[in-house]
Amino acid sequence: MKDVAFGQYYPARSFLHNLDPRLKILFLIAYIVAIFLAPSTNFYGLAACAFVLILAVIFSRVPVLKVLRAVRGVLFLLVFTALLNVLFHGGETVYWSYGILRITREGIIFSAILALRLMLLVTFSSLLTYTTTPVALTDAIESLLTPLKWIRFPVHELALIMSIALRFIPILSEETDRIKNAQKARGADFEHGGPIAKVRAFVPILIPLLLCAFRRADELGDAMDARCYMGSKNRTKYKKLRFSWRDIIAFFVGAALITGVVLIRIYLGAPL
Numbered sequence: 001m002k003d004v005a006f007g008q009y010y011p012a013r014s015f016l017h018n019l020d021p022r023l024k025i026l027f028l029i030a031y032i033v034a035i036f037l038a039p040s041t042n043f044y045g046l047a048a049c050a051f052v053l054i055l056a057v058i059f060s061r062v063p064v065l066k067v068l069r070a071v072r073g074v075l076f077l078l079v080f081t082a083l084l085n086v087l088f089h090g091g092e093t094v095y096w097s098y099g100i101l102r103i104t105r106e107g108i109i110f111s112a113i114l115a116l117r118l119m120l121l122v123t124f125s126s127l128l129t130y131t132t133t134p135v136a137l138t139d140a141i142e143s144l145l146t147p148l149k150w151i152r153f154p155v156h157e158l159a160l161i162m163s164i165a166l167r168f169i170p171i172l173s174e175e176t177d178r179i180k181n182a183q184k185a186r187g188a189d190f191e192h193g194g195p196i197a198k199v200r201a202f203v204p205i206l207i208p209l210l211l212c213a214f215r216r217a218d219e220l221g222d223a224m225d226a227r228c229y230m231g232s233k234n235r236t237k238y239k240k241l242r243f244s245w246r247d248i249i250a251f252f253v254g255a256a257l258i259t260g261v262v263l264i265r266i267y268l269g270a271p272l
Helices: 021-037 044-060 064-072 075-088 105-130 134-144 146-151 155-185 195-201 203-226 245-268
Strands: 094-098 101-104
Touching: 021 044, 021 105, 021 134, 021 245, 044 105, 044 245, 064 075, 064 105, 075 101, 075 105, 101 105, 134 146, 134 155, 146 155, 155 203, 195 203
Parallel strands: none
Antiparallel strands: 094 101
């Protein structure tokens, strides 16, 4: 869990940090759409997405190694998914086959594109939390979901829950490491034994972690009650969200990315 990057904020003064959080969320959605619109037969569309990601990392001033840490958290899922596609994806150019297992040229290309898609998705998503504070995320989500207030949907409460959940990820990650080290000091073994033994070994970590999470949630609720928190009722904003020239530039970059990926699909004859 120490490799989880979501929920961690990296303080800096950069172009991305100064963007309106509402536009950053919309840009992330557009980026995800562009990733999955990119053709699965070549790397041209994903190359455009990777170029935008490189620009975003440069203008965010977040260390590259810190951004890549987000990939380590899903590395097992990424390798496992790619391996399954390499062994079971069909194709005409067969390099090796054994029973139902088959390695083909098309399977290797498809697996590489799928792995690249997951890497781009996780890395760019981590930039959102690296460059946006939980408070700004809460305000942005509440602002984007404002139309739902017309049907009496609790927009503010939903945004607050999402913000607290993001903030709790690194806290629970640190708590997990602390509990694990304490159990190791008492003689617990997490490295040896079969899969069932390893699952059982993590029970002494899971129970204290759940208790810690409930305790922190209870303390947070008491703190909000002590400050007379009443949800969105009669609340004002210390910082009002306003679009600037930076947001206009980011909007056109996102529009150009979507347009470019769609044109690549049309040029290659792939259906939209």
